[in-house]
Amino acid sequence: MFAPDPNLPPLKRLSVVIPARDEAGCIRSTVEHLYVELRLHQIPHEIIVVDDGSTDATWEVLQAACADIPTLRPVQNTGEHGFGRAITFGFEHVTGDAVVVMMADESDDCRDVVRYWRELNRGYxxxxxxxxxxxxxxxxxxxxxxxxxxxxxxxxxxxxxxxxxxxxxxxxxxxxxxxxxxxxxxxxxxx
Structure with missing residues (x-):
């Protein structure tokens, strides 16, 4: 097994990148659950949701959610679309010193993000x-x-x-x- 590097500095801020296309029906609950979990564990963070050319109300849902979720930073990918391009676009907007990619449909468990954060802070x-x-x-x-x-x-x-x-x-x-x-x-x- 690999050992952590004790010389790595502690992380200061987590950036969560969520690519989203036509996710109006679920994106708000995904972001709310993530926000609650990160706040509960006092993890400084930003949530960057990349609207990747949605034709439904995804963008409007994200804009409305900003009023209740202060760490939410929705961005619109107005260039070429696609899952990988949306992730890359999100990476270009992160300000944290650690990054995780999550799915918009909440198929990833928010609790795992906390576990990942803790492992990185051990020196990985x-x-x-x-x-x-x-x-x-x-x-x-x-x-x-x-x-x-x-x-x-x-x-x-x-x-x-x-x-x-x-x-x-x-x-x-x-x-x-x-x-x-x-x-x-x-x-x-x-x-």
Whole structure:
């Protein structure tokens, strides 16, 4: 197992990026639940929801939610659309020193974000959560090994499922993500 780096500074602010397209029916509850969980655990944060060309009322729902959720920062991707592009667009708007990507339909558990935050603050640079590999549902941590996507977010070199001895390397073919990693939480690096 990999050991945390005790020399890494504590994190100061979490940025949660949520790509959303036509999610008017669920985005408010997703953001509200996330906000409550992060406040409950006193995690300084911002929630960046990227409206990725929605044709429903997603943008209007987000604008209304801002009145009740002070850490919500909705942004509209007016360029080319697509899941990966929405995430990249969100990364361009983060101000935190750690980033997590969540799904707009609340298929990711807000409590896992708190667990990821705690693991990073133990001295890890990247944490993977997986529901697709043996032992899924448990966290996996890994120190940096130099793999970078080109974004100002540092991704580690592999993902180890709990109980596994075989690393799964991120693939450039899949945009730098492991095809088996469901959740990814990383520290920002210098730009």
């Amino acid at each position: 640079e990247c944490v993977f959560g997986s529901r697709f590999v043996k032992g899924g549902g448990r966290l996996t941590t890994h120190p940096s090994s130099g793999y970078s996507t080109g974004w100002p977010i540092h991704f580690c070199g592999c993902c180890l499922a709990s109980g596994s001895t075989t690393p799964q390397m991120p693939s450039r073919r899949t945009g730098g993500r492991s095809s088996r990693a469901a959740g990814l939480f990383c520290r920002r690096t210098s730009t």
